[in-house]
Amino acid sequence: MAEKRYKKLQTAAELNKLLEWHYTQAKYLRFGKPLAWVTSGAPVEILRTMGILALYPENYGALCGARAAAATLCATVESQGYAQDLCAYAKSSLGAMMAPKQAPLGGLPRPDVLICCNNICGTVLKWYEAVARFYDVPLFILDTPFLHDEADALPPHVVAYVLAQLGDLIEFLERHTRRRFQPAKLQEAAELANQATALWLEIRELCKAKPSPLNAPDLFVNMAPVVVLRGTRECVDFYRRLKAEVAQRVAQGVGAIPRERYRLLWDNIAIWPKLYRFYNLFVDYDACFVVDTYTGGWSLQLLGGDPLDGLARTYTGVFLNQSLQYRARRMIEMVEDFAVDGFVMHSNRSCKPYSLGQYDMKRLVSERTGRTGLIIEADHCDPRAYAEEPIKTRVQAFMEALSEQEKQG
Amino acid sequence: MPTDPWNTFANVVADPYTGWAARYPGKRAFGVLCTYAPEEILHAAGFVPVRLLPLPLPLPYQGRGDTSEAHLQSYTCSLARNVLEQGLQGRFAFLAGVLFSQTCDTMQGLADIWRLHFPAQLVVTVVQPVALASPQAQAYLVAELRQLIARLEAHFGLTITDEALRASIRLYNQNRELLRQLYAVRERLSSVAVWQAVTAAMLMPKEEHNALLSQAIGAMAGEVAIPAGSASPARLILTGATLDDATLLEVVEAAGARVVADDLCTGARYFDTPAADAGDPIAALAQRQLQRLPCPCKHRSLEARARHLLDLAARHHADGVVFVLKKFCEPHAWDYPYLAAALTKAGLPHLLLETEQTTPVEQVRTRVEAFLEMLHG
Numbered sequence A: 001m002a003e004k005r006y007k008k009l010q011t012a013a014e015l016n017k018l019l020e021w022h023y024t025q026a027k028y029l030r031f032g033k034p035l036a037w038v039t040s041g042a043p044v045e046i047l048r049t050m051g052i053l054a055l056y057p058e059n060y061g062a063l064c065g066a067r068a069a070a071a072t073l074c075a076t077v078e079s080q081g082y083a084q085d086l087c088a089y090a091k092s093s094l095g096a097m098m099a100p101k102q103a104p105l106g107g108l109p110r111p112d113v114l115i116c117c118n119n120i121c122g123t124v125l126k127w128y129e130a131v132a133r134f135y136d137v138p139l140f141i142l143d144t145p146f147l148h149d150e151a152d153a154l155p156p157h158v159v160a161y162v163l164a165q166l167g168d169l170i171e172f173l174e175r176h177t178r179r180r181f182q183p184a185k186l187q188e189a190a191e192l193a194n195q196a197t198a199l200w201l202e203i204r205e206l207c208k209a210k211p212s213p214l215n216a217p218d219l220f221v222n223m224a225p226v227v228v229l230r231g232t233r234e235c236v237d238f239y240r241r242l243k244a245e246v247a248q249r250v251a252q253g254v255g256a257i258p259r260e261r262y263r264l265l266w267d268n269i270a271i272w273p274k275l276y277r278f279y280n281l282f283v284d285y286d287a288c289f290v291v292d293t294y295t296g297g298w299s300l301q302l303l304g305g306d307p308l309d310g311l312a313r314t315y316t317g318v319f320l321n322q323s324l325q326y327r328a329r330r331m332i333e334m335v336e337d338f339a340v341d342g343f344v345m346h347s348n349r350s351c352k353p354y355s356l357g358q359y360d361m362k363r364l365v366s367e368r369t370g371r372t373g374l375i376i377e378a379d380h381c382d383p384r385a386y387a388e389e390p391i392k393t394r395v396q397a398f399m400e401a402l403s404e405q406e407k408q409g
Numbered sequence B: 001m002p003t004d005p006w007n008t009f010a011n012v013v014a015d016p017y018t019g020w021a022a023r024y025p026g027k028r029a030f031g032v033l034c035t036y037a038p039e040e041i042l043h044a045a046g047f048v049p050v051r052l053l054p055l056p057l058p059l060p061y062q063g064r065g066d067t068s069e070a071h072l073q074s075y076t077c078s079l080a081r082n083v084l085e086q087g088l089q090g091r092f093a094f095l096a097g098v099l100f101s102q103t104c105d106t107m108q109g110l111a112d113i114w115r116l117h118f119p120a121q122l123v124v125t126v127v128q129p130v131a132l133a134s135p136q137a138q139a140y141l142v143a144e145l146r147q148l149i150a151r152l153e154a155h156f157g158l159t160i161t162d163e164a165l166r167a168s169i170r171l172y173n174q175n176r177e178l179l180r181q182l183y184a185v186r187e188r189l190s191s192v193a194v195w196q197a198v199t200a201a202m203l204m205p206k207e208e209h210n211a212l213l214s215q216a217i218g219a220m221a222g223e224v225a226i227p228a229g230s231a232s233p234a235r236l237i238l239t240g241a242t243l244d245d246a247t248l249l250e251v252v253e254a255a256g257a258r259v260v261a262d263d264l265c266t267g268a269r270y271f272d273t274p275a276a277d278a279g280d281p282i283a284a285l286a287q288r289q290l291q292r293l294p295c296p297c298k299h300r301s302l303e304a305r306a307r308h309l310l311d312l313a314a315r316h317h318a319d320g321v322v323f324v325l326k327k328f329c330e331p332h333a334w335d336y337p338y339l340a341a342a343l344t345k346a347g348l349p350h351l352l353l354e355t356e357q358t359t360p361v362e363q364v365r366t367r368v369e370a371f372l373e374m375l376h377g
Helices: A012-028 A044-049 A057-066 A070-078 A088-098 A123-135 A156-177 A183-206 A216-222 A224-228 A233-251 A272-283 A307-316 A324-337 A358-369 A388-408 B005-014 B039-044 B078-088 B105-117 B137-156 B162-184 B191-200 B206-220 B247-254 B281-291 B304-315 B330-345 B361-376
Strands: A035-038 A053-055 A113-117 A139-142 A262-267 A287-292 A342-348 A372-378 B028-032 B047-051 B095-101 B122-126 B235-240 B258-263 B320-326 B350-355
Touching: A012 A053, A012 A216, A012 A224, A012 A233, A035 A044, A044 A053, A044 A156, A044 A183, A044 A307, A053 A057, A057 A070, A057 A088, A057 A224, A057 A272, A070 A088, A088 A123, A113 A123, A113 A156, A123 A139, A123 B330, A139 A156, A156 A307, A156 B137, A183 A224, A183 A233, A183 A307, A216 A224, A216 A272, A216 A287, A224 A233, A262 A324, A262 A388, A272 A287, A272 A388, A324 A358, A324 B105, A342 A358, A342 A388, A358 A372, A372 A388, B005 B191, B005 B206, B028 B039, B039 B047, B039 B137, B039 B162, B039 B281, B047 B095, B078 B105, B095 B105, B095 B137, B105 B122, B122 B137, B137 B281, B162 B191, B162 B206, B162 B281, B191 B206, B191 B247, B191 B258, B235 B304, B247 B258, B247 B320, B247 B361, B258 B304, B304 B330, B320 B330, B320 B361, B330 B350, B350 B361
Parallel strands: A035 A053, A035 A113, A113 A139, A262 A287, A262 A342, A342 A372, B028 B047, B028 B095, B095 B122, B235 B258, B235 B320, B320 B350
Antiparallel strands: none
């Protein structure tokens, strides 16, 4: 490659260290702290106040995908009777439990408790049941009803339901970890979470600049701390430095890719096994993904007032727990706010709740914005679902269509 | 002319939706997509709940207009695809509305897609609680059901009284009791007829189904034709989501085996557990939902479904279990490895049959015959 298609961030080394510390601490430096495995949408702030460490099997699944370990781990699990169609994050995590020697980092350390919040999908229920059976550890299910209706406010009975379960969650954690919940500390954890999410939101907003200082792979790689370390000081410090670097790029007119000609929106989780390879297909056409529907999922601010009530509302209202109609509307807003020329939707075999409805959303967003959309069939973790040649052809046709549109002005 | 109940059930299941309104004059139908649908509420509102199923299967291809492929990915189950296809073909125009229950991620997505494409229908969703043993589930579900009632009342300008709800509960309990009686004698009946009877219960007015079913069961007090088979047929249990055609049942019986019990959406999971017909009817309906046999989209305990399957096998002296797994049905696919392991541990043989939009008969026959040979071996 004559020209580097990828401009590395200076904070990248720091990010790697931070994540390494996150995994190392849970494995080797626990000093007696209980360990929970939690879903990406679990209210981890509560665990922070109790000194309970949290690991994220979804983040670990992404790591397995990015490190090209998913195919082997999935095959291991499939040989035990799990269907090939099941989520490859889940299968990678189960595969790492069954065959830790084949797994990155030697697998995750055994959990003491499991916290499963279904605000992102129904798969996590089945996945965590399987983990609970495997390790014979207690499982708490936090049920956040899906919001089909586009109301301005959450239905009161839904908030009351989730809030009451948060009380049960605290009792569950106290019982199984012998740690006390400290309400006074919750405010502090919530504030730290808010600071990190505010910074992350500001970083994403900086991508409204032309050229955009970040591309989709930057967004995907740098979202990890706001998920796995939210509510910690280290997380806030990291985003403060990242924001400074990104702001500096903007001030100097430095873009994430060498020449930004097209600004794109990405929908769905990344194709982790082909992260750079895939997005570079677009860089070859001078196209940069300046915004996406996924990495902003963790930028919701906890609402004020009673911190538990704020947690209940925030975690129930996440992007993935809302209707197709809501998600289409958010995409339309993003197209306008970020001056997007076109959008690409990843039809992700591993993730039905995110992917079903995309065909209709594509039509709705195009109708409302006049922008062209492309749907790519792949998988967030399993490289076996990635067909390079057809994808290249589709990307080429899409970019040619955008170029035609540009000429016609 | 006296009606033969079995013929009626067979006809209803063979083509449930064509001419529905003409078959039941004066009745208004409301579509439902899950056994968790609170049918009594729809009934008390004056509707006949009608289950949307992939019937007939396969669907005659229209070759024109909008198709489900334009809305659902190829990795979606045949139930969702077939039902949407029928909707797009206009086969569900007789429905006043459609009620989705929170079951799986696919149904969740389908509910929103449905709302986009069928604006003439009231599309409502009851988001069921997932953790059935949670102390918070009952209060939430009651509030969710009350919200449903309020929406039906506002949209159709009607009032749903507690008295009407209790009457509907009694009617539905009667149906559950009759189906239980049917299952108690199912070994003397063809499995196809049993499947048709229970599936027809979801497709026709309850009053009529109750009358026909009690007539059928009453007539059975005497002699009953037992389908030809070996002297000691292998005794099988079916488990899975909906069974959408009779192929498997016909193959099982042709091979001389018998289905003695099931754990299916179009089977025992439809009619298990009555609701209390006194007191607050909404609380009673919610309580029934939480006490029912769980489907894999719900969580009661880690071992609840395995225990139920083993218990069912013990009570019915089953020789084997057949998993009927729809391709791309995630909840059931997730439970298969653990259920299979529990059966193996208990020494109960089992067979996994994966089904698609159309099930190749030969493939089913080969697999079932090999399984039965193994059982006899």
